[in-house]
Amino acid sequence: MNFEIQDNKIIVLCNQFNPESILQCGQVFSxxxxxxxxxxxxxNNLAVVYKKENKFVIEVLNGKIEFFINYFDLKTNYxxxxxxxxxxxxxxxxxxxxxxxxxxxxxxxxxxxTLISFIFSQNNNIKRFTNSxxxxxxxxxxxxxxxxxxxxxxxxxxxxQKFFSFPEIEVLKTLDxxxxxxxxxxxxxxxxxxxxKELDEFFKLKNVETNCLLExxxxxxxxxxxxxxxxxxxxxxxxxxxxxxxxxxxxxxxxTQSKNKIPPTKISKILSKKFGNLSGYIQQYLFYFKRENK
DNA sequence: GTGCAGGTCAGCT
DNA sequence: AGCTGACCTGCA
Numbered sequence: 001m002n003f004e005i006q007d008n009k010i011i012v013l014c015n016q017f018n019p020e021s022i023l024q025c026g027q028v029f030s031x032x033x034x035x036x037x038x039x040x041x042x043x044n045n046l047a048v049v050y051k052k053e054n055k056f057v058i059e060v061l062n063g064k065i066e067f068f069i070n071y072f073d074l075k076t077n078y079x080x081x082x083x084x085x086x087x088x089x090x091x092x093x094x095x096x097x098x099x100x101x102x103x104x105x106x107x108x109x110x111x112x113x114t115l116i117s118f119i120f121s122q123n124n125n126i127k128r129f130t131n132s133x134x135x136x137x138x139x140x141x142x143x144x145x146x147x148x149x150x151x152x153x154x155x156x157x158x159x160x161q162k163f164f165s166f167p168e169i170e171v172l173k174t175l176d177x178x179x180x181x182x183x184x185x186x187x188x189x190x191x192x193x194x195x196x197k198e199l200d201e202f203f204k205l206k207n208v209e210t211n212c213l214l215e216x217x218x219x220x221x222x223x224x225x226x227x228x229x230x231x232x233x234x235x236x237x238x239x240x241x242x243x244x245x246x247x248x249x250x251x252x253x254x255x256t257q258s259k260n261k262i263p264p265t266k267i268s269k270i271l272s273k274k275f276g277n278l279s280g281y282i283q284q285y286l287f288y289f290k291r292e293n294k
Numbered sequence: 295g296t297g298c299a300g301g302t303c304a305g306c307t
Numbered sequence: 308a309g310c311t312g313a314c315c316t317g318c319a
Contacts, residue, residue, distance in 0.1 A: 184317070186317095303314095
């Protein structure tokens with residue numbers, strides 16, 4: 001077993017779990033690191049992750065234990081995935097990236113939250129659009145109530161720190177272009193306004209096959225291949241896609257030791273064909289490695 | 295001040 | 308199909 005449950009806490013027993021790399025590897029924006037505590041607030045849930053007696057603990061402050069077991073993908077054996085990667089790949093850079101990103105897991109995030117977040121992210125800087133997302137939560141979500149932690153330092157932090165839920169679909173549907181402009185979305189505001197109108201239909205796309213899902217996502221204005229694949233990987237756990245952003249483009253040049261620019265669509269095609277359903281995992285390792293070692 | 299940022303679209307060949 | 312320029316705007 002990868003974990004055990006004690007009251008409202010999940011004690012992580014496997015090695016392949018590191019909150020730093022999980023949260024920093026580019027898949028998620030709904031977290032905050034305060035001192036050595038990682039607060040995560042997907043949808044309307046709240047948990048704090050920290051180290052205790054050499055083990056990581058996920059303390060659930062609001063929400064169900066089951067929700068966070070699924071969220072952190074704790075039932076998947078990442079040792080096995082890494083073994084498969086090592087068997088299949090002999091490339092030095094990728095092996096280095098895998099060892100650097102030890103403890104990365106692909107979260108099971110809400111597809112709506114992922115879609116909205118990644119539309120915000122296009123051609124934007126992280127600071128700016130995470131501010132926009134925080135503002136969206138504050139204004140259209142609600143404050144997440146939380147129970148007392150067993151750690152006194154966490155209770156101290158919670159005195160001054162509020163966390164807000166991601167707005168419900170019913171609320172998102174009412175937001176217009178003007179509102180998204182007010183959040184600082186810039187020209188993406190119209191994309192967001194169009195997207196929220198289709199959320200009822202979008203939400204039903206679970207269990208839809210990869211190609212069909214991709215087609216649907218690309219039909220949204222403002223969703224290109226990169227955002228579509230991020231939503232597929234992070235919001236639908238489709239691990240057979242390889243999102244290519246600026247970091248992966250750079251990593252690909254290292255990988256092939258070439259200096260000519262190659263179109264992202266082409267890179268994505270080549271890499272997903274090569275790595276199959278290991279693509280998503282390898283993408284995360286490469287992204288994290290390249291961004292942390294600029 | 296000014297150049298950029300986890301891409302995408304429209305308008306070309 | 309494949310390439311190119313324009314794009315909101317807060318932050319460094």
